[in-house]
Amino acid sequence: MTLQQLKYVIEIVNSGSINEAAKRLFITQPSLSSAVKELEAELGVELFLRSARGISLTAEGVEFLGYARQVVEQTSLLEQRYLNRKPSRQLCSISTQHYAFAVNAFVNMIKKSGADEYEFTLRETRTYEIIEDVRTMRSELGILYKNPFNAKVIDKLLRENHLDFHPLFTANPHIFISAQNPLAAREYVTLEDLEEFPYLSFEQGEYNSFYFSEEILSTVFHKKSIHVSDRATLFNLLIGLNGYTISTGVVSADLNGENIIPVRLLADDQIQVGWIANHQLQLSKQASAYLAELRFVITEYGQELQE
Structure with missing residues (x-):
């Protein structure tokens, strides 16, 4: 050898x-x-x-x-x-659901890497593909969420693929909307308040199961529904159509400007965001550095770490 x-x-x-x-x-x-x-x-x-x-x-x-x-x-x-x-040459690959804080941490990691040469990859992709990326080692880490609705399915899939879920933080549900949306001044909203507004979600392709949805309350019926594949398009539609999406409430003004704001959604649910990796594998130096930046960014946004 x-x-x-x-x-x-x-x-x-x-x-x-x-x-x-x-x-x-x-x-x-x-x-x-x-x-x-x-x-x-x-x-x-x-x-x-x-x-x-x-x-x-x-x-x-x-x-x-x-x-x-x-x-x-x-x-x-x-x-x-x-x-x-x-x-x-520094190498690191991360697969994640569409979270601005995951991008923030990636930016910080690259800036602090000090490498003259590097090849870093950040994949904002579908839930099932995140698990598949980490299973096949296309990515060292995956970032996704669990909640009471999808936990059994996600845990079973992770267990079958020898992957572990490590909690980062638990958030109450929020909607992301345009700062010009009629609901922007509200302290909180309910699902009834949102009935006439277009609902935006990330499409999941071949594995379009409620359990793989990036948004909680995925089984709720919406009169107006739009599926998108990337975060920039979703944010443009939030502004252009006064639409909304459901997420953690952690949004980056640095990356997304002041046009997108979070508003608390009153719902009996929570979002537990965490990272996944193969339980037999020791993380590389760069993957560990990324996790350190991820924890820092999360606490900057006022979330309490669970690790």
């Missing part, structure tokens, strides 16, 4: 395929495949599952990846300290 083989495994996971990893490593695909097979033969375990859908880590592969990342990171630190070598 060599350091180069460890780097090969890490790059395959980061790239999502052997072909793409070979391009990034400037070697041929057969050479990379051969190196991985030699490593698997030496270890006596299968690290990757290969199928028509692509490549993914086995349970043993996930555990191996955690150790490999630690070794490569520590080697890089030794080289920087004693050989005056250039710091290695």
Whole structure:
């Protein structure tokens, strides 16, 4: 087992395929495949599952990846300290539901990384795809919420995929609306107050289940309903159509300006936001740095951390 083989495994996971990893490593695909097979033969375990859908880590592969990342990171630190070598390229991938505070933390993490070279990825995506990204190690971390309605389904899916949910904070439900919306001056609103306003939600594609909705109270009927795929479009429609969406109440003026405001929604429900990761995997330095920034941003917005 060599350091180069460890780097090969890490790059395959980061790239999502052997072909793409070979391009990034400037070697041929057969050479990379051969190196991985030699490593698997030496270890006596299968690290990757290969199928028509692509490549993914086995349970043993996930555990191996955690150790490999630690070794490569520590080697890089030794080289920087004693050989005056250039710091290695920083890597980090995060998948998240559409939360402004997740973006804030990502910005802070990059600014503080101090890396001359880096390749960071932030995916604002659908709930099921967040879980799938973390399961396949396309992302180290996922950010999503649970509540009494979806908890059993989400917990079962996480358990089946060897993922753990770590709570960050619990919020009372709010609506996001335009500062010009007729309800903007209200201290709180009810579902009855919202009946005539367009309801905006994030579409979930193939896995369009109530349990995967990014918004609580997903089974409530709405006279006017619009599904969108990205946060910028949703905010534009909040302003242009006097629509509303349901979320945590944590909104970033830095990123979204003063045009979007939260108003408390009176509903018998709560939103528990947390992060997910494989329970066998030790987080990389950059993923840990991202979590630190995420906790900082959350407390800045007045939320009490649960960890």
